[in-house]
Amino acid sequence: MFFSKDDSEKLGKEVITNLYYFSENQTLDCNQYIIKDNNTGELSLFDGGNAISLEGLFKGMKKLNLDYENITKIFLTHEHVDHVLGIYKLLNILKADPPEIYAYGETAKILEKGEETKILPVMFGLTARRFGIEIIPLQVNDLRNLKKIKISSEFVFETHHTPGHSLGSVCYYEPKKKVLIPGDLIFIGGSFGRYDFPGGSLSTLINSIKFVNDLDIKYLLPGHMGISENGNKSVELSYRMIKTMGSFY
Numbered sequence: 001m002f003f004s005k006d007d008s009e010k011l012g013k014e015v016i017t018n019l020y021y022f023s024e025n026q027t028l029d030c031n032q033y034i035i036k037d038n039n040t041g042e043l044s045l046f047d048g049g050n051a052i053s054l055e056g057l058f059k060g061m062k063k064l065n066l067d068y069e070n071i072t073k074i075f076l077t078h079e080h081v082d083h084v085l086g087i088y089k090l091l092n093i094l095k096a097d098p099p100e101i102y103a104y105g106e107t108a109k110i111l112e113k114g115e116e117t118k119i120l121p122v123m124f125g126l127t128a129r130r131f132g133i134e135i136i137p138l139q140v141n142d143l144r145n146l147k148k149i150k151i152s153s154e155f156v157f158e159t160h161h162t163p164g165h166s167l168g169s170v171c172y173y174e175p176k177k178k179v180l181i182p183g184d185l186i187f188i189g190g191s192f193g194r195y196d197f198p199g200g201s202l203s204t205l206i207n208s209i210k211f212v213n214d215l216d217i218k219y220l221l222p223g224h225m226g227i228s229e230n231g232n233k234s235v236e237l238s239y240r241m242i243k244t245m246g247s248f249y
């Protein structure tokens with residue numbers, strides 16, 4: 001069956017001090033990242049996963065002495081099911097003191113309106129209910145109004161709108177640490193995000209990858225598959241691959 005319950009532990013790893021990577025579970029899930037503010041103990045979570053995997057994230061966090069009750073901010077890379085459903089469950093669990101949500105442009109709009117068909121495009125053939133989630137309108141901070149996000153004294157991210165995989169896709173870039181969190185724009189091994197979902201576009205995807213190819217990146221932390229500590233090389237490979245694709249059209 002295409003869809004199965006998978007709440008197994010998400011394996012965690014401290015990539016650099018105070019930045020943690022939790023690898024995706026097998027079924028329609030995504031990688032998640034956590035940054036700890038060492039002064040306040042607050043945690044910022046990047047992407048929500050598919051909701052079913054949330055227990056697995058909590059288990060993985062516990063092993064690294066991270067307490068999910070300290071999550072105060074959630075940053076989303078884009079509006080797709082495997083990246084956002086987990087936030088509905090997390091907001092419910094933390095309803096006494098709910099974390100703030102940040103997303104860019106179209107993603108923020110979709111979440112504010114609670115547009116299920118844009119979170120789960122018809123082609124996924126799934127409903128949120130299948131994941132035990134009801135999509136409700138959320139309060140979201142639109143990153144279009146914020147050029148920089150200070151997560152801690154160590155991590156100050158720039159946000160860059162990088163559509164192509166979806167309309168609301170955004171990259172988070174920390175220039176001092178040379179960290180890029182690109183969502184589903186690019187992956188390691190020369191691959192890149194699909195552009196055949198609603199709002200996707202090959203030419204836009206190529207332009208967005210061209211843009212990040214000019215950034216100085218050591219740690220590439222994508223939404224799926226593995227991560228790279230040789231970011232620039234990896235981005236360049238994806239850029240070369242997609243340019244070859246582009247030449248077919």
Ligand SMILES: [Zn+2]
Pocket residue numbers: 078080165166184
């Ligand atoms: Zn996606």
